[in-house]
Amino acid sequence: MKVLFIDTVHEILQQRLEKKGVECIDGSKFSLEECRSELQKGIDGIVIRSRFRMDVTLLEGAEDLKFIARSGAGMENIDEAYCQQRNIQLFNAPEGNRTAVGEHALGMLLSLFNHLKKGDTEVRKGIWDREGNRGIELTGKTVGIIGYGNNGSAFAKVLRGFDCRILAYDKYRTGFGDEFVEESSLEEIYKQAEIISFHIPQNGETIHWANPAFFEQINHPFYLINLSRGKIVQTSALMDAIASGKVKGAVLDVLEYESSSFENVFSGQLPPDFQRLLESEQVLLSPHVGGWTNESYYKLSSVLADKIEAAYFTY
Numbered sequence: 001m002k003v004l005f006i007d008t009v010h011e012i013l014q015q016r017l018e019k020k021g022v023e024c025i026d027g028s029k030f031s032l033e034e035c036r037s038e039l040q041k042g043i044d045g046i047v048i049r050s051r052f053r054m055d056v057t058l059l060e061g062a063e064d065l066k067f068i069a070r071s072g073a074g075m076e077n078i079d080e081a082y083c084q085q086r087n088i089q090l091f092n093a094p095e096g097n098r099t100a101v102g103e104h105a106l107g108m109l110l111s112l113f114n115h116l117k118k119g120d121t122e123v124r125k126g127i128w129d130r131e132g133n134r135g136i137e138l139t140g141k142t143v144g145i146i147g148y149g150n151n152g153s154a155f156a157k158v159l160r161g162f163d164c165r166i167l168a169y170d171k172y173r174t175g176f177g178d179e180f181v182e183e184s185s186l187e188e189i190y191k192q193a194e195i196i197s198f199h200i201p202q203n204g205e206t207i208h209w210a211n212p213a214f215f216e217q218i219n220h221p222f223y224l225i226n227l228s229r230g231k232i233v234q235t236s237a238l239m240d241a242i243a244s245g246k247v248k249g250a251v252l253d254v255l256e257y258e259s260s261s262f263e264n265v266f267s268g269q270l271p272p273d274f275q276r277l278l279e280s281e282q283v284l285l286s287p288h289v290g291g292w293t294n295e296s297y298y299k300l301s302s303v304l305a306d307k308i309e310a311a312y313f314t315y
Contacts, residue, residue, distance in 0.1 A: 144192070233252070
């Protein structure tokens, strides 16, 4: 078996595959055309993060391809329909970074509530403003979680110590309620939650979920969290909701404007809504690192190794 590593991942995956006799090829510096050429040389598997989109233009010549393994949770950079048509098996590793996502969401929320970024900046400038940095407590708040898979449930887990009331909705899961989490409808979350957190994949149904209609359905001020995918939240709608007072604050680890070359967004004139977002003191941002810890880097590859071994090396 031959596996092409298009992106760099933790070395444990390559080590474990090589122990099974797999030939691992480092394509992390290959161009798109070089990857396409390599895939025509009897490649059985691909390991990726997000560098190239896995679609027909790249994969059509990969006649021996059996699987694609993504070091991460989201699969939006893979043409799943085409892979299904070709019987190409897809692996991802949401189990590997769920703890990191849950902790990051909690950290961002506590930072927003307690003005930690603002306070730190002011103290370094010699400003000692205690009243202007008076915080609010998370304990006892009602939190609505939309999407109760690996990441949503991990966030719920870290909230347990704060005695929050947790309402969770998942279109594809039922029967997950327990002593800590109430299985809820969207309507219940929109009516009762003081904090709403997105933990859903990006697809045709979820892009711009948080649009003007979403904010209109919620008749009370609330806080918004997004650690799923940037296009779940429509930036213009969010900024209008902040301006109107409907949204009291937001924490975003992902942005609508993300692409494979996000840094290029800053090279020209910024979109007006993005500029509004960057200037808002009610928004806390991080650079899509919610699942990006030293521990998760290892676990993502270890989980993929488990899945590949179970599929192809269990006799």
